[in-house]
Amino acid sequence: MRIPCPYCGLRDAHEFSYLGDATVSRPAPDMPDAQEAFFHYVYLRENPAGAHEELWYHAAGCRQWLVVSRDTRTHEISGASFARAPKADASHAEVKP
Amino acid sequence: MSELLAEIPASALVPEGHYGPRTPAPGVVAAQLSQLALATVAVRPNALDLVAELALEKLGLALPHGPRTASAGDLTLVGTGPRRFLAIGEGITGDPLLERLGHAFGKTAALTDQSDGQMVIQLSGPRTRDTLAKLVPIDLDPSVFKAGDAAATLVALIPVLIWQADPAPIYRFAVPRSFTPAFLRALVGAGAEFGLQLTGTGRG
Known part of the structure; x- marks a missing residue:
């Protein structure tokens, strides 16, 4: 499996480490239902058969966190972008394999 | 063998x-x-354009865009990641390299001697x-x-x-x-x- 790193280009998956679901976002701790929201945020994950967004860390390359779009059934990767959107250096736009 | x-x-x-x-x-x-000095250059957020100008003005270097190198005289910059570079000085040691980079980039980048x-x-x-x-x-x-x-x-x-x-x-x-x-x-x-x-x- 190869991941199209927006900085380094197409690289073998061995250069990356996998974190997991990139679709969850940390809820505000001062919400009225914060405890319930945090339970969902910390423990509950979708397990889609098909397109999924995942966090991968390019440890052996540019040392950036990426959001990778992967089909969980075929491992086909349809794109990758920086998890932290670059501000002034937005020139490294999303690349497709 | x-x-x-x-x-x-x-x-x-x-x-x-x-x-x-x-x-x-x-x-x-x-x-x-041997006789190479190395230093990492980590550009502060939002300062990449400024550092590119400073590199051109003070070092005569076009800052590498992506994973590429740029050289001027005895100094080479290698792109290692977004806003990250490795500077290599030939025939000098770490201290003068850091002094030269620090003089060029000021507070727009964090420099770390990697010669060792x-x-x-x-x-x-x-x-x-x-x-x-x-x-x-x-x-x-x-x-x-x-x-x-x-x-x-x-x-x-x-x-x-x-x-x-x-x-x-x-x-x-x-x-x-x-x-x-x-x-x-x-x-x-x-x-x-x-x-x-x-x-x-x-x-x-």
Whole structure:
């Protein structure tokens, strides 16, 4: 499996480490239902058969966190972008394999 | 050769010399380069455009865009990640390099001396690509990876920065110092069949 790193280009998956679901976002701790929201945020994950967004860390390359779009059934990767959107250096736009 | 590699201490560099069959000219020439100063340059958020201007104005360097190199005189910058560069000064030590970079970039970038942290190995010779085909997991074919291109990747599970210094081809590797013995063992193991000449490592 190869991941199209927006900085380094197409690289073998061995250069990356996998974190997991990139679709969850940390809820505000001062919400009225914060405890319930945090339970969902910390423990509950979708397990889609098909397109999924995942966090991968390019440890052996540019040392950036990426959001990778992967089909969980075929491992086909349809794109990758920086998890932290670059501000002034937005020139490294999303690349497709 | 495997007997030799079995006998030298695991923590020692591979001694300089010729490895593999004696051919009229070595297929691969590997050199540990000394008298290099290295420093990482980490540009502050939103300061990349300013640093690019300063690099051009103060150092005469066009800041590399992506994983590429840029050189002016004895100074080279290699792109290692977004807003991250490795600076290499030839014939100087770490302190004057940091002084020069600090004078150019001021507070727009964080500088860290890496002269003690990394060793630079240079590879040249007609069988260099055949040797690297066994070591480097990225495509180094000249249609894809040209002089001035760089890549942070793994060699024998060791994190390295590789860049092509010349179309001849000449490649350079920045290797973490304590991993250099293992890197050289992998290199000698891969290159010995072509005749490999190793210099710059002394008696290991």
